[in-house]
Amino acid sequence: MPKVLISDQMDPQAAQIFKDRGVEVDVITGKTPEELKAMIGQYDGLAIRSSTKVTKEILDAATNLKVIGRAGIGVDNVDIPYASSKGVVVMNTPFGNSITTAEHAIALMFALARQLPEANAQTQAGKWPKNDFMGVEVTGKTLGLIGAGNIGSIVASRALGLKMKVVAFDPFLTPERAVEMGVEKADLDTLLARADFITLHTPLTDQTRNILSRENLAKTKKGVRIINCARGGLIDEVALKDALDSGHVAGAALDVFAVEPAKDSPLFGTPNFISTPHLGASTSEAQVNVALQVAEQLSDYLMTGGVTNALNMPSLSAEEAPKLKPYMALAEKLGSLVGQLAADDLDNIAIEVEGAAAELNIKPITGAVLSGFMRRYSDTVNMVNAPYLARERGLDVREVRHDREGDYHTLVRVTVNTSQGARSVAGTLFGNSAARLVEMFGIGVEAELEGHMLYIVNEDTPGFIGRVGTALGEAGINIGTFNLGRRSAGGEAVLLLSVDDAIPQNVLDTICKLPGVKRAKALKF
Numbered sequence: 001m002p003k004v005l006i007s008d009q010m011d012p013q014a015a016q017i018f019k020d021r022g023v024e025v026d027v028i029t030g031k032t033p034e035e036l037k038a039m040i041g042q043y044d045g046l047a048i049r050s051s052t053k054v055t056k057e058i059l060d061a062a063t064n065l066k067v068i069g070r071a072g073i074g075v076d077n078v079d080i081p082y083a084s085s086k087g088v089v090v091m092n093t094p095f096g097n098s099i100t101t102a103e104h105a106i107a108l109m110f111a112l113a114r115q116l117p118e119a120n121a122q123t124q125a126g127k128w129p130k131n132d133f134m135g136v137e138v139t140g141k142t143l144g145l146i147g148a149g150n151i152g153s154i155v156a157s158r159a160l161g162l163k164m165k166v167v168a169f170d171p172f173l174t175p176e177r178a179v180e181m182g183v184e185k186a187d188l189d190t191l192l193a194r195a196d197f198i199t200l201h202t203p204l205t206d207q208t209r210n211i212l213s214r215e216n217l218a219k220t221k222k223g224v225r226i227i228n229c230a231r232g233g234l235i236d237e238v239a240l241k242d243a244l245d246s247g248h249v250a251g252a253a254l255d256v257f258a259v260e261p262a263k264d265s266p267l268f269g270t271p272n273f274i275s276t277p278h279l280g281a282s283t284s285e286a287q288v289n290v291a292l293q294v295a296e297q298l299s300d301y302l303m304t305g306g307v308t309n310a311l312n313m314p315s316l317s318a319e320e321a322p323k324l325k326p327y328m329a330l331a332e333k334l335g336s337l338v339g340q341l342a343a344d345d346l347d348n349i350a351i352e353v354e355g356a357a358a359e360l361n362i363k364p365i366t367g368a369v370l371s372g373f374m375r376r377y378s379d380t381v382n383m384v385n386a387p388y389l390a391r392e393r394g395l396d397v398r399e400v401r402h403d404r405e406g407d408y409h410t411l412v413r414v415t416v417n418t419s420q421g422a423r424s425v426a427g428t429l430f431g432n433s434a435a436r437l438v439e440m441f442g443i444g445v446e447a448e449l450e451g452h453m454l455y456i457v458n459e460d461t462p463g464f465i466g467r468v469g470t471a472l473g474e475a476g477i478n479i480g481t482f483n484l485g486r487r488s489a490g491g492e493a494v495l496l497l498s499v500d501d502a503i504p505q506n507v508l509d510t511i512c513k514l515p516g517v518k519r520a521k522a523l524k525f
Helices: 013-020 033-042 056-061 080-085 098-114 116-124 150-161 175-181 188-194 214-218 237-246 284-304 320-341 362-376 385-392 464-474 505-512
Strands: 003-006 024-027 045-048 067-070 089-092 142-146 165-169 197-200 224-228 249-254 273-275 348-355 396-401 410-418 421-430 434-440 443-447 452-459 479-486 492-499 517-524
Touching: 003 013, 003 033, 013 024, 013 284, 033 056, 045 284, 056 080, 067 284, 080 089, 080 385, 089 284, 098 116, 098 150, 098 197, 098 224, 098 249, 098 273, 098 284, 142 150, 142 188, 150 165, 150 175, 165 175, 165 188, 214 237, 237 249, 284 320, 320 348, 320 362, 320 410, 320 421, 320 434, 320 517, 348 362, 362 385, 362 396, 362 410, 434 492, 443 479, 443 492, 452 464, 452 505, 464 479, 464 492, 464 505, 505 517
Parallel strands: 003 024, 003 045, 045 067, 067 089, 142 165, 142 197, 197 224, 224 249, 249 273, 348 396
Antiparallel strands: 348 410, 410 421, 421 434, 434 443, 452 492, 452 517, 479 492
16 A cells, blocks of 8 residues: 655645545654654655655655655745656646636735725724825736736636736747637737736746846836736846836735745835735635645556656556556567667667557657666666656657558557667557567567567577577576567578576577577566
């Protein structure tokens, strides 16, 4: 039974979902990094919110960890590259608090437009400052949307309902999607020049850090109002304070800060500035949603292999996983075969699928091929860290999907370019479940890739099989299966045989010296 640790405060229904799905769960919150480090080694999964910091040191101690689930969107508290290198899946729940965060952005926009916090404070202080607060309408104003993903699209929908015009900047926003959303796609400079309100809904990356820099704030329309419910670090906070003090920016509302918890932000005390303590996801509905989602996602992965909302590997639904499982087993063996046989330090690999395989999600198949192939470089490879290791080594990966019908109802082919030219292996499934090698370097050969095997390229001459059998018999090695293929009678042939035990080097040397042997190699699957 897999075991999961919930290390941050979470709705109790999450723990119940784990139990109902057959996953053992411990709820232990508030631990220091050292305490977490001491206990994490016993867990297969870790469910967190924003408090737990999953650092390199924690990951090094997490010797059994397979998956981390963040109940929420932001994963700044997880070292994703290092988790990937350790083979740990990192998931988030990007949709559970989308509406809540979008509504908070709209609420802050209204608060800025009508100066609600300061008006409330002065009224409750016994004043009646009716003439001191002159707001602005949002109707007819232009909303600049930086980031038009899931949350940004909800904000756009709400703004359009308020009869606002919406201009969106997002490098990934297609013209077709912009039309569907009812927004105008624009570059950043155009948005800055036209927007009456600007709201940010983009992750914090090297490209988006300080996207509202001092330079870009100067490009905004005088009197603009700015809202950030996304991530701290998207705005230069010192530059924003200066823009507020000068009156160029009429108001700003931040739910997130570059350093959290924010204790001494330069913006505090600035007129026309509103702040909230990272409340974007803080509604009872959102807290329940993200807790339930993270429990379901982690349970799916640990119990069925389903991958949902992963940040470092392709998604694989719980429904897809059983169908893809035999293909992934085949793909991993083909990748392993190529990796064991290729002598060169390869720089490219192609994965081709045809027939029934071409109708499936190819990403998990590619991941499985790389998982098998990259074992030539590391013995701690899995589907998560294999693509990471491949990129690290500069391996160019190509995926090809064929609509054509071939000799088999389904086929997966793996090809690499070596100093001797392109070399490929291909396999299929018998009965939609049993993996079989059907082609090897252009030679038809049917074989199961299991356990210890011996691969031989030889001249097709009478008596050769007998000589191999005799050599193995004299060494006390029992043959399980014998699989043969040849280009033509008397030409080059391939022999793949399974054996009960690993083949010692001295026996392999003897095989290599047999008449007719061109190459021989011991394999392990």
